[in-house]
Amino acid sequence: MKANTQSKREFTGKQMLLTVLGFFGIVIGVNLTMATLASTSWTGLVVENTYVASQQFNEKAREGRAQAALGWEGRLTIVSGEVRYSLVDTNGTPVPLHGVRVLFRHPAYDAQDRAVTLAAASDGRSDSLGEFAARHTPKDGVWIVEIDADAGLALPFRDIRRIMISKGALR
Known part of the structure; x- marks a missing residue:
């Protein structure tokens, strides 16, 4: 029989620290990238004041029905x-x-x-x-x-x- 002469590598505290820092570095990097892309793209704003737009809705609907009747x-x-x-x-x-x-x-x-x-x-x-x-x-x-x-x-x-x-x- 042949004896296994390979030594087992230990998982050291330094390796654990690098793994944790790498993981959180990637997470933070992705979050910063997504936040930057979100803030520089479309805001999603459709109307300046939703309350005023809601108050004008019935009048615009009335105008639309009158136009459709033509x-x-x-x-x-x-x-x-x-x-x-x-x-x-x-x-x-x-x-x-x-x-x-x-x-x-x-x-x-x-x-x-x-x-x-x-x-x-x-x-x-x-x-x-x-x-x-x-x-x-x-x-x-x-x-x-x-x-x-x-x-x-x-x-x-x-x-x-x-x-x-x-x-x-x-x-």
């Missing part, structure tokens, strides 16, 4: 670096507009939000009656589009959509 449909196109918008009534007749403003909002952060004022399209097409257009190419991704169209009413016609832009065009 039966108008907004037509938004984004292609080849151009944003176009028009309104049609329940018969498909174009609604005359005096101005259109489009706000492109990113759902997670506001650094790339952009407001675009559209002008009356004057490209000579017969189907561009009542259509407004402007040059703008939003980055690819998901956007919340808020459209305010001045149709001569007391309040602008408000059209809010969540859209997807892919290769510079609306999908």
